[in-house]
Amino acid sequence: MKNILNRRKFLQYSGIAGSAALLTGKAFAKPYRPEKEHEIGLSKWELETPSLCLDLDIMEENLKKVHINLQGTGIGVRPHTKTHKCPALAKLQMEAGAVGVCTAKLAESQVMLENGISEVLMTGVNIGKGKIRKAMQLRKAHKGFIQAVDNKQNAQDLQDAAKEAGVVADVVVDLDVIRRSGVPTGLPALELAQLVDQLPNLSFKGILAYDGGAQHIKGFQKRKERTIQTFGPVSETYAMMKKSGLNMEIFSGAGTGTYNMMDDVPGFTDVQVGSYLFMDTQYMAIGSKTNESLYDDFDPALTVLATVINTNHPNRLITDSGAKALTINKPSGQVIGETGFNYNAGSDEYGTVTFESSNKTYKTGDILEVIVPHCDPVVNLYDRIYGIRNGKVAEILPILGRGQSR
Amino acid sequence: MKNILNRRKFLQYSGIAGSAALLTGKAFAKPYRPEKEHEIGLSKWELETPSLCLDLDIMEENLKKVHINLQGTGIGVRPHTKTHKCPALAKLQMEAGAVGVCTAKLAESQVMLENGISEVLMTGVNIGKGKIRKAMQLRKAHKGFIQAVDNKQNAQDLQDAAKEAGVVADVVVDLDVIRRSGVPTGLPALELAQLVDQLPNLSFKGILAYDGGAQHIKGFQKRKERTIQTFGPVSETYAMMKKSGLNMEIFSGAGTGTYNMMDDVPGFTDVQVGSYLFMDTQYMAIGSKTNESLYDDFDPALTVLATVINTNHPNRLITDSGAKALTINKPSGQVIGETGFNYNAGSDEYGTVTFESSNKTYKTGDILEVIVPHCDPVVNLYDRIYGIRNGKVAEILPILGRGQSR
Known part of the structure; x- marks a missing residue:
């Protein structure tokens, strides 16, 4: 019977499994790609x-609205491209007045930088010698690449890789807000910032603090209370750093759910909004300043x-x-x-x-x-x-x- | 200020948004692709x-085991490639004795057929003139492509497209088991099978019945009871079709959770196992015939x-x-x-x-x-x-x- 285990077939197959050429060679190199040119103009x-699908008219309104809504606050927009992963949309965001974009991962940063986006702040840390070296090589090729750091060893590793690449790399310190990433606020953060500032091939540019958990809290007032509470220690750390003479050019944080709650935070520079461009049912459910039931x-x-x-x-x-x-x-x-x-x-x-x-x-x-x-x-x-x-x-x-x- | 809405910038940006060349042109055509050749041989x-990562030794054991465990039952293996989406692995499955592979979608079918897998049964229906036409063109290029159907209009549409392509296409009828896809069992299924059998450019090859819900029921005995119950009307329909003289070459169904429960189903030909090759925590939790707590x-x-x-x-x-x-x-x-x-x-x-x-x-x-x-x-x-x-x-x-x- 065709389907019953056949010893000879398995031996044969084992040989095949061991052959890289057969598994990864030309025979398997043809991906399915629909003829996209034909799709332009289709209903x-x-x-x-x-x-x-993306409704471009609605998207463009969203693109404008975030700037309109922040007008007069002095707070800038640094859109997070983890949302769309699309350099073409990042380009539109920059044209609309963004101060730069954020990326979560190294590979994302490379996609943006190599496709025409010159101002990229990577909010995640790079761990592992290979990634750190790549990051600093990326910085060498693209002056506008800023890298986050959240521990001393990582800062030292970045220093070594920046020296090897022959660059002085811009670095921001990520502060721990929700026990996910970041250095603890207060003294540990200050010491890390000072270390970065002192390392010859790193240039300290400021801080990040992102409260991911706050983004999806239902009810504007409840969300704002949580945000203010979370930012208490962050603001204190900012003040300590400022007082110590550090360059506090960047104080970045907040997302689509909290972008319009940061006016009162001294020194705060920009919001890392992502979903505002597209929206989704998760965000629609959290309510806005003027509409409790629909954001x-x-x-x-x-x-x-x-x-x-x-x-x-x-x-x-x-x-x-x-x-x-x-x-x-x-x-x-x-x-x-x-x-x-x-x-x-x-x-x-x-x-x-x-x-x-x-x-x-x-x-x-x-x-x-x-x-x-x-x-x-x-x-x-x-x-x-x-x-x-x-x-x-x-x-x-x-x-x-x-x-x-x- | 750099970040505040600037009317001129928006006008400029609007122009850009309307320009397909700028958005989709060469400037954005450079995806990030790690240098994979360098990775061969790495720890x-x-x-x-x-x-x-895939442990090839374990995977090969799984590949054999499904055949070993079914030895003597007369039940074949028709692995579902929706799990791995990888022609290289489908090739190994065929070499190990599979009677063919299953696919869920048209695009997946094309990937398999155009990358060396000649026996492909698409378990999902194709709805929409474009997909139906593509499916029959695919059948023209690849004789081993079998298409599922679950309603009369779809059968007629397939007939038209098969005629246009100049082929007689092999078709199986998908039976409704869990109110997800498929034609209702009994008379509606029989009538659809007879219609397919009568249409000049279609060739009826048998039936599918997949109880997706049964796969993840914890406890072997409980899972088996559910499977037997679900297959009652399916088996009756099979018998009606058989009695009416239809070609019942294929009677396919069951997955990794139920592959070894089909011995008693008369006429049953093969199991559509997918996850057996990889396994995951969902499947590990359902328990096996001999081990209630670990599959x-x-x-x-x-x-x-x-x-x-x-x-x-x-x-x-x-x-x-x-x-x-x-x-x-x-x-x-x-x-x-x-x-x-x-x-x-x-x-x-x-x-x-x-x-x-x-x-x-x-x-x-x-x-x-x-x-x-x-x-x-x-x-x-x-x-x-x-x-x-x-x-x-x-x-x-x-x-x-x-x-x-x-």
């Missing part, structure tokens, strides 16, 4: 699904198109877009044009939509447009964003940083 | 993290390497591998060499490991090896799998189907 409803400072611009593939059961639609298209983040995706639809993307390949009533009768082949649950990890699943204008594909934006989590 | 502990028919072969980047707080390690490296599936990843470590990958960029006690004292730069929570969506985050033998990188396996969810 978005004609796109094969799942597709990641409407920015409008949802990013959606996934999903095709209905099965309508056999009442009050239930099956789509072709599951966890590999939308992630399993909560709250789940929101179907535009319907209220009360529950989109369950818990299955890898299928979406299951349940509802009590619907505005139309759905049939197989209908396309649903879904506001994404959490934009960062959803974008990270796709190779391209379809930029939509007047319902048609106007741009195809390559997500060059997709999967670059190193 | 796995030297790899930059996050890295997706040990197959051993975990797939891991993610994560670097400890912060050790400032007691009983807490921060790593560089969060949701973008491990997904947020539960149960969470399991750190090899430690018991009682809780790996929380809920943050996009960071992993947080908490524990009461540890076997060693960890410091920044240490590497953790983590058994993945759910292999399918984790693999879908990476471009390559590092094939490890004797602790060193022996192969780099391109995941050519990554992100191909169309």
